[in-house]
Amino acid sequence: MKNGKIPNPNVIHPIHGYDREIYIKPTIKSTNIIVGDFSYITDDEFEKHVTHHYEWIGDKLIIGKFCQIAAGVEFIMNGANHQLNAVTTFPFYTLEGWNMSAPDITDLPIKGDTIIGNDVWIGQNAVILPGVQIKDGAIIGANCVVGHDVEPYTIVVGNPSKVLRRRFDSELIQLLLKFKWWNKSIDEINELIPILTCPDLTKVKDFLKKEVVY
Numbered sequence: 001m002k003n004g005k006i007p008n009p010n011v012i013h014p015i016h017g018y019d020r021e022i023y024i025k026p027t028i029k030s031t032n033i034i035v036g037d038f039s040y041i042t043d044d045e046f047e048k049h050v051t052h053h054y055e056w057i058g059d060k061l062i063i064g065k066f067c068q069i070a071a072g073v074e075f076i077m078n079g080a081n082h083q084l085n086a087v088t089t090f091p092f093y094t095l096e097g098w099n100m101s102a103p104d105i106t107d108l109p110i111k112g113d114t115i116i117g118n119d120v121w122i123g124q125n126a127v128i129l130p131g132v133q134i135k136d137g138a139i140i141g142a143n144c145v146v147g148h149d150v151e152p153y154t155i156v157v158g159n160p161s162k163v164l165r166r167r168f169d170s171e172l173i174q175l176l177l178k179f180k181w182w183n184k185s186i187d188e189i190n191e192l193i194p195i196l197t198c199p200d201l202t203k204v205k206d207f208l209k210k211e212v213v214y
Contacts, residue, residue, distance in 0.1 A: 007186050009037035019044050024063070032058070036065035036118065036182075043071055052079035056102065057110065059130070064118035065182040070142070072125035081109045081130065117152070118182040136177060137167065152177055172201060175208040 010026045013019055024035045024046045033050060041049065050061055051074060059078045082089040083103050092098035111131025116122075120134050123142035134140065134150040141157035141164070150156050153167040153176065166173065181192055189196075195207050 007038065014040065022046065024069075033061045033063075035063045036067070038065055039063050039067035039069070041069040041071075041073070049073055050075045050077060053077040054079040057105065057108075059110065060113040061116075062113055063116040064120070064136070066119045067116055068121045070122060070124040070126070073122050073128070074126075075114060075128045076130060077114065078108070078110045078112075078130040081111070083107055084109055118180075137173075139167065168201065172205050172208070175205060175212050178212045179208055 007014075009023060012022050012026050014023055015021055021040055021042050022044060023037075024039050024041055025037060027046055028035055030047060030050075030053065032053065032055065033047065035046075043049070046069075049069075053059070053061065053075075054077075057078050061075055061077065082091055085107055092100035093102045111129075114128060114131060115133045116128075117134060117136035117138065119137050120140070121138075122128070122134075122140045123144065125142055126140045126144045126146065128134070128140075129145065129147040132146050132149060134146065135152040135154075137153035138150045139155045140146055140150070140161070141155070143159065144157055144161045145159040146156065146161045148161070150161075150163075151166075153173045155164040155167060156162060157164050168176070181189065181196060184192065195204055198204050
């Protein structure tokens with residue numbers, strides 16, 4: 001507890017007097033967007049950052065818990081894709097006056113749901129392309145364009161994105177993936193904060209080895 005308050009994932013503004021950072025979950029209107037507790041964006045609205053997301057396509061944007069999304073991030077969904085198996089890619093069916101019904105879903109290059117794991121940090125103005133999976137603990141650099149899956153606890157940068165490095169060694173990554181701190185209760189997480197924010201990774205690893213059951 002800080003300042004007599006308990007963290008509440010259902011409030012919109014988690015910083016008193018500041019409206020340019022919001023918890024995303026309580027603001028969602030679309031049934032095709034699913035966001036976990038305490039994930040936030042540095043803006044006063046989230047869904048405007050999800051583009052080409054059309055209900056008839058049915059793809060979902062799924063974001064885990066405790067994600068940190070900077071200003072200007074864009075999630076481009078499958079509705080941005082044009083038909084590739086014909087002689088023109090022009091989307092007549094989307095524009096008034098053209099005699100074309102929407103193509104069958106199987107004729108469009110649909111790449112599936114976009115899935116963001118837990119404790120993912122997405123830097124300013126990054127673009128996430130359709131069907132990408134960014135796994136737990138990854139970091140996406142500012143202005144990065146992500147068109148491929150990102151492994152857990154990996155840092156990617158650039159346009160197109162490329163792997164810079166893994167954040168931790170394989171043993172610590174596996175311990176973290178088994179421990180799943182983001183699924184603990186608020187009280188447990190408050191107790192864990194000294195470990196979760198500790199720069200001595202040897203100490204962190206020793207702690208996790210005692211806590212994780214193989």
